[in-house]
Amino acid sequence: ALDDAAGIGARTSYFFSRTHRPYWRARYTLTGNPNVAFQVKFINSGGTAGWGLKFATTDTKIKGFTRTADVDTDTSVSTWVAGTEVLVEMAVGTNDHLYVRVGSGTPVDCGAVPSGDMALYLQAPSGGVAGKFMQVRCDLLIANWIA
Secondary structure, eight states: OOOOTTOEEEEEEEEEOGGGOOEEEEEEEEOSOOSSOEEEEEEOTTSSSEEEEEEOSSSOEEEEEEEETTEEEEEEEEEOOTTOOEEEEEEEOTTSEEEEEETTSOOEEEEEOOOSOEEEEEEEOSOOOTTOOEEEEEEEEEOOTTO
């Protein structure tokens, strides 16, 4: 549910860097506009650097983003539709850029990924609309741990 007064969040206790070339894939269904942007992101402990994807609410876009010095640079990849399941993939390429693909579309270059150790978070801030849900299923995370 995306209407928790404190927001929602879950994170891994494992840390990744861009050299691990993390790949994340999941199926998402958003029941309706929740008034908060649901995010899946690799982020540092201070929250100031990282990369990931957002389900934006103001324009119903799925966006890839990179964060440097606490500033996000968003790249629109596709549009989400309430109640429709969508497969989204994100990966760090060999050029240290984030690539996001929605469905069978072409991967979109979303910019340079910052260096450093990052944890994987699934997060929505507080202030969501009651009765709105984000379902995340069939998630897969692969990383090159020996890199």
